[in-house]
Amino acid sequence: MSSTTTGTEGRGAETPQADGRTPVLEGRKLSKSYGHVRAMVDADFELMPGEVLAVIGDNGAGKSTLVKALSGAVTPDKGELLLDGKPVTFRSPIEARALGIETVYQDLAVAPALDIASNLFLGRELRRSGPLGSLLRMVDARAMRDEAQHQLDALGVRIPDVRQPVESLSGGQRQSVAVARAAAFATKLVIMDEPTAALGVRESGMVLDLIRRISARGLPVMLISHNMPHVFDIADRIHIHRLGSRVAVVSPRTHTMSDAVAIMTGAARPEDVGGRSHYDERAQGRQRARSTDGSDGPPTPADRVNPEGGEGAGSVP
Numbered sequence: 001m002s003s004t005t006t007g008t009e010g011r012g013a014e015t016p017q018a019d020g021r022t023p024v025l026e027g028r029k030l031s032k033s034y035g036h037v038r039a040m041v042d043a044d045f046e047l048m049p050g051e052v053l054a055v056i057g058d059n060g061a062g063k064s065t066l067v068k069a070l071s072g073a074v075t076p077d078k079g080e081l082l083l084d085g086k087p088v089t090f091r092s093p094i095e096a097r098a099l100g101i102e103t104v105y106q107d108l109a110v111a112p113a114l115d116i117a118s119n120l121f122l123g124r125e126l127r128r129s130g131p132l133g134s135l136l137r138m139v140d141a142r143a144m145r146d147e148a149q150h151q152l153d154a155l156g157v158r159i160p161d162v163r164q165p166v167e168s169l170s171g172g173q174r175q176s177v178a179v180a181r182a183a184a185f186a187t188k189l190v191i192m193d194e195p196t197a198a199l200g201v202r203e204s205g206m207v208l209d210l211i212r213r214i215s216a217r218g219l220p221v222m223l224i225s226h227n228m229p230h231v232f233d234i235a236d237r238i239h240i241h242r243l244g245s246r247v248a249v250v251s252p253r254t255h256t257m258s259d260a261v262a263i264m265t266g267a268a269r270p271e272d273v274g275g276r277s278h279y280d281e282r283a284q285g286r287q288r289a290r291s292t293d294g295s296d297g298p299p300t301p302a303d304r305v306n307p308e309g310g311e312g313a314g315s316v317p
């Protein structure tokens, strides 16, 4: 785990920029609606250098939509993205990747029939000149094998032969290949959406170790997970998402799993549990407004119905 966590000294997690550092990736008031469903509502996000930031939230809280916005798979309707403090827009995952953002999805995005080296370089194959100075550039299988072995060794992924087809690997090994691929190409950060969801205990441990090693290299990792023990084991900070927005950022050093779950489900307000937490002012303002206008407690799913509707209801981007 990285030692670069910010704002977690003392009892609570404070605003990450308190020490003057610029987030590697920042989202400001990101919103995204699918027809009448407001999947993301003024969501803020910060990933600091070298940290492992876990993002937690109930089913449908909008975590995947956030990941998609940060990785270029979805364009937010509103809001701003900043990479190293500079505004960016991603029109596709390819554009996000070109800027050093790699994403690993839960559904093992590997090509099972191809070997490990080919999977590592999928879509980004190393090439060499063709025979007799031909202009055709050929895939350089040997260079890819050497480099793949080097990358896996460097990350401590133990796989005997990179010429093995991925379908011959265990689930944990396959996910390790997907994570190693992301780590090999990411220059800014790695995003992981439920990387251990399909894995057993031992295999999950393998992937968590890999995340630790990636972060120890100085590469920040954003990790979505429903698995609280994993989150509390590995995260420097925990971003809590609820009903489309960030409602709190807490630290495993100041908050218990019960605290985090209480905030996540709306059973408790961020300021009422754990140490002092850095919670989203707007979300807190909304909650206060609700209590003063006759409704009590935190927002409910009904609050997310977009009154303006919008085009493309139910469309899958």
Ligand SMILES: Nc1ncnc2c1ncn2[C@@H]1O[C@H](COP(=O)(O)OP(=O)(O)OP(=O)(O)O)[C@@H](O)[C@H]1O
Pocket: 034, 037, 038, 039, 057, 058, 059, 060, 061, 062, 063, 064, 065, 066, 313, 314, 315, 316, 317
């Ligand atoms: N392409 C889409 N079309 C319509 N509605 C969508 C689409 N994608 C997400 N939604 C809706 O947006 C809301 C947020 O979904 P999202 O998948 O981001 O949540 P999540 O926190 O990742 O949920 P889970 O933990 O269950 O994966 C949900 O109500 C979901 O049904």
